[in-house]
Every structure is written in C-alpha cells, then in structure tokens.
Amino acid sequence: MPEPTNIKVIVRVRPYNQREKEQNQRCIIKVMDGSSLLFDPDEEDDEFFYQGAKQQYRDISKRTNKKLTMEFDRVYDTDHTNENLFQECTAPLVDAVLDGYNCSVFVYGATGAGKTFTMLGCENCPGLTFLTMRDLFEKIQSQNATRKFDVGVSYLEVYNEQVMNLLTKTGPLKLREDANGVVVSGLVLKPIYSAEELLHMLTIGNANRTQHPTDANAESSRSHAIFQVHIRITELNTGTKRSVKLSMIDLAGSERAASTKGLGMRFKEGASINKSLLALGNCINKLADGLKHIPYRDSNLTRILKDSLGGNCRTLMIANVSMSSLTYEDTYNTLKYASRAKKIRSVLRQNVLKSNLPKEFYVKKVTELMAEQERLLQHNKGLEAKVAQLERSASSSSSFGGFDMQELKPWYSRIDAVYTSVIKLQQCVIGLRSKIQTLSYRQTLKKDFEQLRKAVTQDQRLIQEDFKLFTDYMTALNARNQKYTDELPHWRSKLEMACLNLKKLKVEVKESKYHQILSIYLSNKDLEVQLSKQQINCSHLTSINNEQAENASLLRKSISMMCDVLHQLYNRLEETQKLTPEIQGVYERLERRMHFTASETELSAHDLELDALLAEQQQENESPSALTNSAKKRSRDRRYTHTLTNSEFVLHLGVDSFEDTDSDTDSGEDGQQAFKKPRNLDVTQVISGNMSSRKALTATVTKSRPLVNQRMVSDLLSDQNVCGSADRDKVKQALLKSNKFTTQGLQRTCAAAIQKENLKFPSNCVRKSPRALIAKTLAGSSTTARKPISRLAGTIGSGVKEAPVVRINRAASFRVKK
Numbered sequence: 001m002p003e004p005t006n007i008k009v010i011v012r013v014r015p016y017n018q019r020e021k022e023q024n025q026r027c028i029i030k031v032m033d034g035s036s037l038l039f040d041p042d043e044e045d046d047e048f049f050y051q052g053a054k055q056q057y058r059d060i061s062k063r064t065n066k067k068l069t070m071e072f073d074r075v076y077d078t079d080h081t082n083e084n085l086f087q088e089c090t091a092p093l094v095d096a097v098l099d100g101y102n103c104s105v106f107v108y109g110a111t112g113a114g115k116t117f118t119m120l121g122c123e124n125c126p127g128l129t130f131l132t133m134r135d136l137f138e139k140i141q142s143q144n145a146t147r148k149f150d151v152g153v154s155y156l157e158v159y160n161e162q163v164m165n166l167l168t169k170t171g172p173l174k175l176r177e178d179a180n181g182v183v184v185s186g187l188v189l190k191p192i193y194s195a196e197e198l199l200h201m202l203t204i205g206n207a208n209r210t211q212h213p214t215d216a217n218a219e220s221s222r223s224h225a226i227f228q229v230h231i232r233i234t235e236l237n238t239g240t241k242r243s244v245k246l247s248m249i250d251l252a253g254s255e256r257a258a259s260t261k262g263l264g265m266r267f268k269e270g271a272s273i274n275k276s277l278l279a280l281g282n283c284i285n286k287l288a289d290g291l292k293h294i295p296y297r298d299s300n301l302t303r304i305l306k307d308s309l310g311g312n313c314r315t316l317m318i319a320n321v322s323m324s325s326l327t328y329e330d331t332y333n334t335l336k337y338a339s340r341a342k343k344i345r346s347v348l349r350q351n352v353l354k355s356n357l358p359k360e361f362y363v364k365k366v367t368e369l370m371a372e373q374e375r376l377l378q379h380n381k382g383l384e385a386k387v388a389q390l391e392r393s394a395s396s397s398s399s400f401g402g403f404d405m406q407e408l409k410p411w412y413s414r415i416d417a418v419y420t421s422v423i424k425l426q427q428c429v430i431g432l433r434s435k436i437q438t439l440s441y442r443q444t445l446k447k448d449f450e451q452l453r454k455a456v457t458q459d460q461r462l463i464q465e466d467f468k469l470f471t472d473y474m475t476a477l478n479a480r481n482q483k484y485t486d487e488l489p490h491w492r493s494k495l496e497m498a499c500l501n502l503k504k505l506k507v508e509v510k511e512s513k514y515h516q517i518l519s520i521y522l523s524n525k526d527l528e529v530q531l532s533k534q535q536i537n538c539s540h541l542t543s544i545n546n547e548q549a550e551n552a553s554l555l556r557k558s559i560s561m562m563c564d565v566l567h568q569l570y571n572r573l574e575e576t577q578k579l580t581p582e583i584q585g586v587y588e589r590l591e592r593r594m595h596f597t598a599s600e601t602e603l604s605a606h607d608l609e610l611d612a613l614l615a616e617q618q619q620e621n622e623s624p625s626a627l628t629n630s631a632k633k634r635s636r637d638r639r640y641t642h643t644l645t646n647s648e649f650v651l652h653l654g655v656d657s658f659e660d661t662d663s664d665t666d667s668g669e670d671g672q673q674a675f676k677k678p679r680n681l682d683v684t685q686v687i688s689g690n691m692s693s694r695k696a697l698t699a700t701v702t703k704s705r706p707l708v709n710q711r712m713v714s715d716l717l718s719d720q721n722v723c724g725s726a727d728r729d730k731v732k733q734a735l736l737k738s739n740k741f742t743t744q745g746l747q748r749t750c751a752a753a754i755q756k757e758n759l760k761f762p763s764n765c766v767r768k769s770p771r772a773l774i775a776k777t778l779a780g781s782s783t784t785a786r787k788p789i790s791r792l793a794g795t796i797g798s799g800v801k802e803a804p805v806v807r808i809n810r811a812a813s814f815r816v817k818k
C-alpha cells in the first residue's frame with residue numbers, strides 16, 4: 001500500500017568555529033524547541049559578548065532583526081551529535097529501504113556549515129553515512145534467513161556539471177535516460193558486504209573528491225558528492241524481488257559565488273555550483289507547488305537526483321547552518337530553502353519486482369498485453385455492433401431474415417406437440433388395422449385348411465372334434481377382431497382431430513410472419529410422419545409375409561401328399577376298370593389345372609382383366625363424348641371394385657390404403673412440392689394405379705395372346721360341354737380362325753350376344769351358337785346367375801351331355817376369380 005509522506009526537513013546548527021569565535025559575531029539562530037527556531041532574534045534576546053564579557057553597547061546602525069520563527073520537522077542544536085541524528089532520522093530510513101522504499105538524504109548548506117561533518121563525520125565521530133550503512137548491514141544480517149541481499153554502491157561527484165566516479169576516479173560520465181530513469185553510462189556498482197568495507201570505500205572516494213580551501217572552509221568541497229547504495233532484495237520463500245536505493249548526497253556549499261571570493265576557476269566553480277543548486281531549488285519549489293512538470297533536466301545534479309527527490313522516494317533534507325552572524329545571508333537562504341522543501345508532498349510506492357526475469361521480458365509482456373487488450377476491445381466493439389444490428393433487424397423486420405428466437409420457440413413447441421400427437425395416433429390406427437388384417441387373413445386361411453382337412457378326414461368322430469376346435473379358434477379370433485374393430489373408430493376419430501388441429505396450425509403458420517422458416521420446419525415434420533407410417537407398414541407386411549410363407553409351405557406339402565394319393569387311386573380305378581369318363585374328365589381337368597396354375601396362367605388371368613381395362617380406356621379415348629361423367633365414374637367404380645374383388649387376398653394386406661394423414665394438401669399453394677410426401681407404393685398401385693406398369697403388362701399380354709386364346713378355347717370346349725372330339729376341334733378351329741376373335745372383339749361380341757339372347761329367348765328354351773356359348777361363359781357368374789349355363793350345354797352339337805350344374809358353375813366361377 002502506498003503511504004503518504006513528506007520530505008522530512010531538519011535543521012542542524014553547528015557551533016561556532018574558531019574564526020567565528022575570534023570575530024565575536026552574534027548568534028543569529030536561537031533554537032526554540034525540537035522543531036522550531038528563531039532566526040535573527042532581537043539583541044536583548046541575544047547575549048552579546050566581546051572578548052568574553054557581556055557588552056552593553058549596541059550599534060544603532062544595525063538593521064532590525066528579522067526574528068523569524070521557523071518550523072521544521074526537527075531542529076538540532078549545536079549539542080546534538082551525528083549519533084543523535086542517525087537514531088532519529090536515518091535509522092528509520094534503513095527500515096524503509098528494507099521495506100522497499102527508495103530513500104535519500106541531502107545535506108544542504110553554505111560552505112563550512114557542517115555538511116560533510118554531518119554526512120561523513122570525522123575520525124572520532126562517524127557521520128550519518130557510516131552509521132546508516134552499519135545499521136543497514138546489521139539489519140541485513142538479521143534478515144539473512146528469509147531474504148537475500150545484493151548490495152552495490154556507487155560514489156559520484158558532480159563538479160562543474162561533470163559527473164565523475166569517485167571510487168574509480170574516472171569520468172566524466174554521461175547521463176542517459178531509459179525506462180528506469182536516469183542512468184550514468186559506464187557506472188559499475190561496487191559490491192560490498194560490510195559497513196567497514198563501506199568506510200574504506202568512502203575514504204577512497206573522499207580522497208578523490210574535489211576540494212579547495214575557501215575562506216569559510218579550509219577543506220571546502222567544491223562538488224556535489226552522491227553516494228548511492230543499490231540493494232536487490234530477494235524473498236527466499238516467494239522468490240519476490242525488489243530493488244531499492246539509498247542515496248546520501250553531500251551538496252556543495254550553497255553560498256553565493258561572490259562570498260567565496262574566488263577568481264577564475266574558483267568563480268567558475270561557484271557559478272556552476274550555484275547553477276546546479278539553483279536548479280535543485282527550482283525543482284524543490286515546483287514539487288512544493290505541486291506542479292507536474294519538474295525541471296530536472298536543468299542540471300546534471302537534478303538529473304541524477306530525479307528519483308531521489310519527491311516522487312517514489314522518502315527524502316531527508318538536512319539543512320546545515322552556522323549560528324554565527326558571519327554567515328547571516330547564507331544561513332537565511334538555507335533556512336528559506338529548507339522551509340520551501342518542507343512543503344513538498346509526495347506519495348510513496350514500494351518497489352516490487354515479482355520475479356528475477358529481466359526487465360526486457362516485462363516490457364515485452366506489457367506491450368503484448370496492451371496489444372491483446374486493444375485487439376479484444378476492437379473485437380468487443382465488433383460484437384456489440386453485430387448484436388445491435390441483430391436487435392434492430394429483429395425488431396424491425398418481419399421477413400425471414402429478421403427473426404426472434406424467443407418468438408419462434410413457442411411456434412416450434414406447438415408444432416412439435418401437434419406432430420407428436422399425429423404420429424402416435426397414426427401408430428395406434430395403423431397398428432389396429434394391421435392386427436385386424438392379420439386376424440382376417442388367419443381366419444380365411446383357417447377356413448381353407450379346415451375344408452381340406454374335412455375333405456381328407458375319414459373318421460367322423462375326428463371331424464366333429466376338429467370342428468369344435470375350429471369353432472373355438474374362430475370364435476376367439478372373431479372376438480379379438482371385433483375388439484380391435486370396435487376400438488378402431490375411436491382412434492381414427494382422434495387421429496382425424498389431430499389432423500384437423502394440424503391443418504389449423506398450418507393455416508396459422510401461413511399467416512404468421514415466420515411462415516417461411518416454419519414452412520420448412522413443417523415440411524420436415526411431414527416427412528417424419530410419412531417415415532413413421534412407412535415403418536409401421538413395413539413391419540406389418542413383413543409379419544404377414546412370414547405367415548404366408550409358412551402357410552404356403554404347409555400347403556405345398558399337403559398338396560404333394562394329396563397328389564400321391566390321387567395318383568394311386570386313379571391307377572387302381574383304371575386297373576379295376578372302374579374309371580368312369582366323369583372321373584377321367586375331372587382328372588384331366590386337374591392335370592390341366594395344375595399346368596394352368598403356373599405363372600403364365602396368372603398372366604393370362606391378368607391379361608383378361610387388363611385387356612378389359614385397356615379396351616374401356618381405348619373406347620373412352622375414341623369417343624370421349626359418348627361417356628358422361630357419371631358413366632365414367634361408374635366405369636371406374638366397376639373397374640376398382642373388380643380389381644379389389646379379384647385381388648382381394650393381396651390387397652387386404654396393405655393397411656394404410658385409406659389412412660391418409662397427409663398434412664400437405666395445400667402444400668402446392670405454398671410452393672412446397674419438394675416436401676410433398678411420397679405415396680406408399682403398395683400392391684394396389686403396382687396392379688392398378690400405374691399406367692406405365694399397365695403398358696408393360698399389356699406388351700406381355702399381346703405377345704402371349706395366341707397361346708391364351710388357344711387355352712381359352714380349349715377350356716371352353718372341354719368335354720364338359722362338347723363330347724365329340726370332331727365337333728370340338730371343328731368349333732375350336734372356327735373360333736381361332738375368326739377375324740373377330742380377339743380379346744376385345746370377343747368381349748364385345750359376348751356382351752352383345754348375351755343381351756340379345758336374354759331378350760330373345762324364353763328362359764326354358766335357348767338355342768345357341770358356339771360363339772354365343774363362349775360369350776356366355778366369358779361374361780361371368782352374373783350372367784350364369786340369370787340364365788343357368790347347364791341349359792346352354794345341351795344345345796351344342798349332337799353329342800352334348802347334360803353336365804352337372806355345380807361343375808359348370810364352379811368352372812365359370814373359378815375362371816372369374818382368377
């Protein structure tokens with residue numbers, strides 16, 4: 001902590017010297033107490049003696065006494081010793097130096113006033129320098145355990161403005177200034193380790209000091225002597241270092257040059273001394289006035305003492321005066337000088353050097369830190385400007401560029417909540433549909449297998465038992481199915497509500513100022529919904545597919561075993577001559593059927609369907625005006641109904657055919673086509689929804705049409721309808737050679753013939769051409785329902801037999817279902 005202090009100014013009055021005694025001058029200083037004196041007291045106050053006897057005579061021409069009372073920090077009368085001054089004034093400075101404060105001791109006064117005596121003393125009376133240094137070394141010794149001290153000294157002389165090294169008697173030395181202040185070029189500190197060593201060095205230095213006898217002093221010092229002790233203190237436990245300096249300055253006599261009565265060199269000395277002391281006086285005056293600019297550069301003395309006066313220094317100024325009236329003017333000037341100096345106020349700072357790194361390191365470090373600070377300040381300014389710009393744009397703009405995250409957050413929360421609800425409800429609904437579809441599939445499959453079991457099981461008791469198990473199983477399935485079916489409307493309703501909320505939210509978003517950024521967010525959410533749906537569908541289809549594969553494998557094994565049994569039975573019937581034409585016909589049909597069940601058969605079945613669709617499409621294209629909108633709609637309905645009926649088993653495996661949670665119905669208006677969800681690509685679309693697929697299949701159909709036609713005709717003209725082989729072949733060739741026997745032509749012909757037949761013939765008597773029969777057969781079960789085909793059978797040729805109704809119906813029905 002810096003502590004306020006002031007320059008301590010003390011006055012030391014020396015006793016009369018021999019000359020003064022001889023001249024019997026009066027005493028001009030009366031020491032009043034320890035800190036005040038009376039300058040130039042009245043004569044009555046002053047005992048005037050002449051040759052040892054008190055005189056009554058008074059010189060009436062004598063000027064009026066000044067009788068100035070002056071206050072100082074301390075006034076030492078003639079009876080005080082150097083030891084007294086040391087104890088009271090410089091010993092505390094030693095403590096201050098060791099605490100890290102620079103300290104200076106000046107002795108100021110006219111020649112012969114006792115400066116050197118005070119500072120250096122004499123053989124029997126050591127001066128302040130020795131006493132102080134001895135004390136310093138004693139204290140250093142006492143602190144050696146905790147601190148390390150490096151002590152170096154310099155002893156300079158400023159004579160006629162030239163700086164000399166008294167220890168080496170070299171010079172003049174130049175002064176230069178750096179960051180640490182004024183530096184004496186070429187000055188090397190002399191390390192010392194004891195007060196005695198110091199005393200020896202002082203002796204050497206004093207011997208080198210410029211001295212000339214003056215009237216006032218036979219050994220008058222004609223120069224300013226500056227003794228400085230540089231101490232580097234290292235704290236052993238922390239490594240903290242500090243450098244301090246103790247300066248002891250013995251100034252040259254402050255008397256006027258004229259008073260020395262010097263000529264030539266002596267006059268020049270006096271003028272130079274006066275110049276430097278005048279500069280010192282000016283500095284003291286400025287410091288006392290508290291001015292910022294102190295003219296240290298006016299002399300080399302003040303340059304060297306720049307850091308020893310005021311500022312970061314504790315200063316002790318000792319004004320030496322004689323009590324003799326012979327030095328009246330000089331004493332008066334000295335006291336004025338001291339009074340002035342007493343007004344100097346300064347603030348002290350400890351010298352602390354926190355590590356032993358060189359000074360350059362800290363200079364560089366400080367420079368770097370200042371540069372970094374400047375860079376950070378600039379960066380900070382840039383950031384502040386950006387923040388201000390963002391705040392402005394956020395408050396003023398309603399477009400995408402100026403958005404406020406605080407305002408957007410509630411939007412995101414709402415959107416997330418609504419979409420989460422939609423996705424969860426969608427999972428519930430599609431999951432339920434998946435379960436319902438799966439149970440339906442299992443029910444259908446169970447029925448089919450049950451029929452097969454019934455057909456092959458001989459034991460009636462087992463049939464009864466199995467039927468009971470079958471019934472229980474079906475009941476359980478029905479119950480579960482019913483439960484899911486009952487739940488479904490509830491969840492669908494909730495899903496519809498969620499979708500409705502979503503639509504409302506989208507409308508709000510569209511009208512908000514953040515619609516652009518939120519539209520992108522909504523599109524991403526739509527994709528999440530679609531992804532969730534696809535994942536559920538995928539899971540459902542995988543599950544169904546596994547079940548199908550399992551059942552298909554079981555069915556294949558069963559059919560294989562049945563075929564073996566059937567073949568054996570057929571052979572046995574043939575061997576025992578019990579094979580009837582009916583059984584043989586069924587067997588042959590089964591053989592053909594097995595052949596027909598190959599993949600190309602399915603192709604033919606689809607061919608018929610697709611051909612019908614294509615014909616219809618072509619018809620519409622050829623005469624678009626011929627069909628009204630309602631007719632087109634009916635046509636479409638028929639087509640899809642037919643497709644669904646024929647593909648019932650396959651189509652029901654898809655669970656999301658009508659669970660449309662599309663939330664982007666208006667996305668086209670928003671220009672968000674890029675985010676429109678992809679439609680599920682399921683079996684329905686492959687079969688009936690894609691024109692390109694249709695075209696591909698049509699090409700395949702066209703290629704295989706002759707074969708298809710042949711099979712159609714063969715099938716129709718089987719021995720169920722035409723027994724005579726000659727008739728059958730004849731009819732077959734006639735049909736195949738007919739130009740009109742194309743799929744489309746055949747259908748049209750069939751349709752026309754059936755219509756005509758229904759109107760023309762009574763229900764119990766029908767005459768048909770083979771082509772009409774074909775038309776009847778191809779027209780499907782609806783036609784056969786109105787007019788039993790069994791009645792038609794008997795009209796074909798002479799060899800036509802009455803065929804069992806059920807067989808004909810089954811054949812026709814079978815063909816349509818494919």
Ligand SMILES: Nc1ncnc2c1ncn2[C@@H]1O[C@H](COP(=O)(O)OP(=O)(O)OP(=O)(O)O)[C@@H](O)[C@H]1O
Pocket residue numbers: 013014015017078109110111112113114115116117118122214217219220221222251252253320
């Ligand atoms: N306090 C004192 N008690 C006894 N003698 C003193 C005292 N002060 C000075 N003297 C004596 O006065 C004489 C002159 O003193 P000193 O040389 O110290 O004067 P100075 O101020 O240094 O003069 P200069 O500036 O010319 O060197 C010396 O002989 C010294 O012994």
